[in-house]
Amino acid sequence: MKNLTQEQASILVVDDDEANRTLLESILGTGGYAVRVAASGEAALAAVAQQLPDLILLDILLPDIDGFEITRRLRADSRSSHVPIILVTLLEDRESRLKGLEAGANEFLSKPVDYTELLTRVKNQLKIKKFTDFLADHNRILEEQVRARTAELRQLLEQTVMAISLTLEKRDPYAAGHQQRVARLAAAIATEMGLSPQQVEGTHFGALLHNIGTVIVPTEILNRPSKLSDPQLAFIRAHPQAGFEILKDISFPWPVAQMALQHHERLDGSGYPQGLKGEQILPEARILAVADVLEAMIAHRPYRPALEMYTALDTLIQGRGIQFDPAVVDACLRVVKKSAK
Known part of the structure; x- marks a missing residue:
C-alpha cells in the first residue's frame, strides 16, 4: 500500500x-x-x-x-x-x-x-484514501487466496480488522476496547435473535469497524471533558459518513460499510446522518446501535463517569420501540441476564 x-x-x-x-x-x-x-x-x-x-x-x-x-x-x-x-x-x-x-x-x-x-x-x-487503500489491498489478498485457505484467511481478516480497530482506539484512551466489547455484545445479541451464522459473523466484523470514521475527528475533540461546541459536534457527527467512505469500496461479504453509516440511526428517525426510520435501517445496524449505546453508557468517558448496568438497561428499556428496535432490546436484556448468572 x-x-x-x-x-x-x-x-x-x-x-x-x-x-x-x-x-x-x-x-x-x-x-x-x-x-x-x-x-x-x-x-x-x-x-x-x-x-x-x-x-x-x-x-x-x-x-x-x-x-x-x-x-x-x-x-x-x-x-x-x-x-x-x-x-x-x-x-x-x-x-x-x-x-x-x-x-x-x-x-x-x-x-x-x-x-x-x-x-x-x-x-x-x-487520510480517508490511505485507509481505503489499506483495506482494499488486504481484501484483494483475501479474494486471491480464499478458495485454498478460507479458514486461515478469515482469521487473517479478523486480525487485520482488529489491528485497525486497536490503532483507532489508541487515539482515544477512554474508548480503549470499546469496539471489541461492542462486537462481542452485538454478536451475542444477533445469536440470541436467531440470525444466521453469516449475519452473526457480519455483525461482529461490522462492530469492529463501526467507529473507523473517527479517524477524521481531532483527538482533542474525542477526549474533550466539557461540552462540545456546534462545530466540534459536527465533526463527531461526520464520522459515520466518513466510515462509510472508507469502507464502501471494500468487497466484504457483509454490509459492513452500511453498518458503519447507520449505527447512529434511530428507529424514530431521530438519529444521524440520514435520519432513517424503522425498516430503512439494516437489522445488523439496529443491533449495533443497541450494543454501542449500552457499552458506551457503562464505560467511563472524559465528560462523565460510567453508569451502573441497571441504569443503562433502564435507558434502553425507555427507548424500546422509540429509538431502539424492541426485538433487539429484548434480546440484549436476555444476553445481559444470562451473562450475569
Missing part, C-alpha cells in the same frame, strides 16, 4: 485560470505535496491517464469539458474510480452541489479558496 505522507502525495490541480492554478499550486506546495496542473478538461483526463494522482482539485467551469462530466468519466474508469475529487467552484447553489455529488465528487471548496480549509480538506481526503 502506498503511504500517503504529504511529501509523497501527488495532487492534480485542474483550472483554466492561470492565477487560480498558481495560487492552488503555491498553497499545496507549502503543505509538502507534489503538484501537477492542467488547464482544461482534456488535459486533465490526459494527465490522469499518464500518471494517476492521489487527489484531484477540479474546477467545474472549464472551457471544453465541465467538471461534472470529468468526474463522471473518472468514476466510470476503474483505474481512477477511487481517486478523491474535490470540486473547486464559484457555484454555491444546492443543485450544482447535488449534481457534483451525483457525479461522484467527494468534497466541495468555494472560491476564493481559504488557505487553512484547503489544506484541511486535502489532508482529510488523503
